Amino acid sequence: AQSVSQHNHHVILSEAASLELGCNYSYGGTVNLFWYVQYPGQHLQLLLKYFSGDPLVKGIKGFEAEFIKSKFSFNLRKPSVQWSDTAEYFCAVNVQDYKLSFGAGTTVTVRA
Amino acid sequence: NAGVTQTPKFRVLKTGQSMTLLCAQDMNHEYMYWYRQDPGMGLRLIHYSVGEGTTAKGEVPDGYNVSRLKKQNFLLGLESAAPSQTSVYFCASTALLGATGELFFGEGSRLTVL
Numbered sequence: 344a345q346s347v348s349q350h351n352h353h354v355i356l357s358e359a360a361s362l363e364l365g366c367n368y369s370y371g372g373t374v375n376l377f378w379y380v381q382y383p384g385q386h387l388q389l390l391l392k393y394f395s396g397d398p399l400v401k402g403i404k405g406f407e408a409e410f411i412k413s414k415f416s417f418n419l420r421k422p423s424v425q426w427s428d429t430a431e432y433f434c435a436v437n438v439q440d441y442k443l444s445f446g447a448g449t450t451v452t453v454r455a
Numbered sequence: 456n457a458g459v460t461q462t463p464k465f466r467v468l469k470t471g472q473s474m475t476l477l478c479a480q481d482m483n484h485e486y487m488y489w490y491r492q493d494p495g496m497g498l499r500l501i502h503y504s505v506g507e508g509t510t511a512k513g514e515v516p517d518g519y520n521v522s523r524l525k526k527q528n529f530l531l532g533l534e535s536a537a538p539s540q541t542s543v544y545f546c547a548s549t550a551l552l553g554a555t556g557e558l559f560f561g562e563g564s565r566l567t568v569l
Binding site (some may be wrong): 347349354367379385386387388389392429433441442443444447448 | 486488494495496497498499500503505511514515545547557558559560562563
């Protein structure tokens with residue numbers, strides 16, 4: 344079974360700092376990749392996704408992620424975070440079946 | 456448009472009690488899922504369904520049962536609750552995972568087993 348690893352459990356940043364969250368997966372075939380975000384007290388929502396094509400994908404709220412096939416990675420980035428980006432971020436992988444596997448999540452705290 | 460609705464949102468049980476969580480979606484989605492979310496472990500798939508009348512086991516199915524008698528509803532049952540089942544449960548649905556990739560989540564059900 345595939346696994347999804349998120350290397351950072353908790354990241355604390357100041358506003359305007361840059362953010363990069365790591366995500367690696369262990370599956371050698373074709374995958375679909377996602378980042379979901381869960382704001383405090385809310386349900387998960389899709390931030391961005393990669394299926395094919397340009398490995399640099401842009402999502403909502405200024406987030407982007409880069410798929411590097413050779414490294415089995417799909418890292419999330421944002422050049423300048425805001426206080427409102429405080430949330431938990433989940434990387435997820437679909438190996439083109441019916442299921443989506445999630446990483447353990449990274450809690451991001453942005454200090455004003 | 457309600458999307459995905461879970462009931463109840465909060466519940467406290469004693470060890471050995473049973474309960475059912477209801478998930479309802481109004482988007483005519485084929486696929487429905489039950490996940491549990493625990494600190495440091497992310498979301499783990501309990502059971503899922505690829506259509507009305509079908510169910511399948513996920514990563515952590517033990518202690519849970521599910522039913523999908525109607526396309527719009529996906530029920531998660533705990534026959535004999537254990538403290539290890541204290542968690543936040545999320546239901547999700549999607550039209551076709553491989554095509555759009557987006558799971559639509561409910562707001563979660565927080566279950567505490569004493």
